[in-house]
Amino acid sequence: MTGYLGFPYQIDGSGQTATTDLPTYVQNLILLVFETNPGERVNRPDFGAGMRQLVFGGMDAALASAAETLVRSKLIQFLGDAISINTLTVTMGNETVTVDLTYFVTHTQTAAGTSITVPLPGYSATPQGGSTTATASIPDY
Template sequence: MNVKFTYQFSGQGRTASTDNDGHIRDMIEQLLFTNPGERLNRPSFGGALNQLVFQPNSDELAATTQFLVQGALQQWLGDLIEVNAVQVTNDDALLKVIVAYTVRTTQQNFIEQFTR
């Protein structure tokens, strides 16, 4: 059993859980939205997407974010997933991050979208 991120309660009033694929998706989300320095014993852990909220949205920001996200995923989750593609687009005030990956243990492909 893997605890669901963000912490939630199930319909039975217990801690919500998720399967392995959902847990990996949750770990990707945690990585992307954790700022470096927030984890005590892992000061370089994080994708820092939350910090981008205060940056002017531009094509340059999207390109830089794509590079940083792909590097963070490979560094911290590379033993669990193979990153197939990272696409970052800016749409007005919204930054969209699309991650295509393969779970190494099952060889299943997933595409997930994260926005800020």
């Protein structure tokens, strides 16, 4: 198998495990950390940044600062060997939390970035961003 596992896991047209390139793989890992709430993973209960929970915390500068610290620490904890964070900002909107992230992919030392907006349940997610942003959506739960 060449490449990296596609996410979500799927079978390609030849019946093999679907693969992707390194920038897309790393982007998918970042989305996975953002989307997962702590406690969702039985064997890793501390995994995830719990971004959906942040939209219910009240929209103020103190929460945005705390969210930025939380997201940064979770990315370092779970992806510290895969990425090196350059900039990270968290912006709280009326119905959304937006994370703007620029980073270096450690393996290739290439710069990349992404902007991910997590809406309140019932609204559409809008991931946007830099050169390695994969098209993805954050499902409503």
